[in-house]
Amino acid sequence: MSMMQALFYLMAFITLGSAxxxxxxxxxxxxxxxxxxxxxxxxxxxxxxxxxxxxxxQIVIYVGGILVLILFAFMLSGKETLAIAQQQTNRFISLNxxxxxxxxGLFLVVIINVIFKADVNNLPWIKAAITSQVKVSDxxxxxxxxxxxxxxxxxxEAISVLLMLALVGAAHISRKEEGSI
Numbered sequence: 001m002s003m004m005q006a007l008f009y010l011m012a013f014i015t016l017g018s019a020x021x022x023x024x025x026x027x028x029x030x031x032x033x034x035x036x037x038x039x040x041x042x043x044x045x046x047x048x049x050x051x052x053x054x055x056x057x058q059i060v061i062y063v064g065g066i067l068v069l070i071l072f073a074f075m076l077s078g079k080e081t082l083a084i085a086q087q088q089t090n091r092f093i094s095l096n097x098x099x100x101x102x103x104x105g106l107f108l109v110v111i112i113n114v115i116f117k118a119d120v121n122n123l124p125w126i127k128a129a130i131t132s133q134v135k136v137s138d139x140x141x142x143x144x145x146x147x148x149x150x151x152x153x154x155x156x157e158a159i160s161v162l163l164m165l166a167l168v169g170a171a172h173i174s175r176k177e178e179g180s181i
Contacts (some may be wrong), residue, residue: 008045011045011048013039014037014040014044015042015044015045018035018038018041019034020098022034028074028075032067032074035067035070038062039059039063040059041056042058043058046058050053052141053140053144066163068165069163069166072170154156
């Protein structure tokens with residue numbers, strides 16, 4: 001086993017393990033912080049795939065923006081709402097959850113089938129990528145940055161305004177009305 005394979009398996013284990021903790025954790029704070037680890041693990045997988053720009057974008061947008069927004073929404077939530085959410089009894093398999101459990105099981109069977117039947121070393125797009133020898137250069141990343149700040153500036157700013165509105169909306173919803181008890 002090479003060093004790259006070992007790093008890949010380590011990062012994949014960290015990502016999948018922390019994502020599993022996010023899904024099953026009863027404590028919301030623990031779930032949010034494990035989501036933080038999941039996003040960093042995914043960025044590490046992007047780095048191993050030589051997608052440096054996507055890894056940095058993952059960290060800046062998701063870890064720096066979305067996760068902070070989730071933390072603000074959690075912190076601005078009322079104690080009553082959080083207490084009700086944590087008091088709910090969740091049984092993993094119940095009549096209400098049966099369709100989602102069946103669908104998740106079906107997806108698991110399909111994924112396992114694809115993993116075992118795929119011959120990764122003989123895929124045509126992997127062979128083409130190996131023979132083309134595309135090098136990662138600063139010119140490609142510079143072109144992405146220039147296009148993002150010129151041609152795609154309006155969508156970039158629209159997304160930032162949308163995230164700001166979501167944060168203001170979360171603050172407004174969590175604010176307690178003076179007349180209510």
